[in-house]
Amino acid sequence: MHSQNQSLLAALYACVNACEHCASACLQEDDVKMMARCIQLDRDCADICDLTARFVARGSEHAQHLLRECAEICKACGDECAQHTHMQHCQECADACRRCEEACRAGLQG
Template sequence: MHAQNQSLLDALNACIAACEHCATACLQEDDVKMMARCISLDRDCADVCALTARLVARGSEHAAHLLRECAEVCKACGDECEKHGAHMQHCKECAEACRRCEEACRAGISVAA
């Protein structure tokens, strides 16, 4: 596997783990309703990253398209998590993972195209 693909897959998998952890931790917060958008975006981001990772790993002709969508979802999730990151470590870590993944996806678009 190409080294750039491996670093992309690493970023995608790290983002999946961070988003899943963040969603679970948000569900334990006192005001879960306030965290609803964060939880929803965490779940969407984890799912899109997982599908993207599978398409990249198999060298799918559709990977470039999905990388664009993945970068967009990672940005949205990172933006939302940053709103809570000052008070919630799990959101801070998730935002950081989303930013790294967004950057890796954008870099991967040209390789996959």
């Protein structure tokens, strides 16, 4: 497998893990309702990253479409998580989302 794909896959899977952890941690917060948007975006981001990784790994001709969408959702999730400065899990998720967004954009051809 091409080294660019390996680093992209690593970023995608790291983002899946960070988003899943963040969503679970948000569900343990005292004010879960305040974290609803974060949890929703975490779940969306984890799912799109997982799906995108599978398409990239198999060399699908449709991976490019997913990379665009994945970058967009990673940005939205990262922006949301970054607002929760007092929560370490959100900050770690925001960092993973930003790295994944960059990797997805770098993986786009043309």
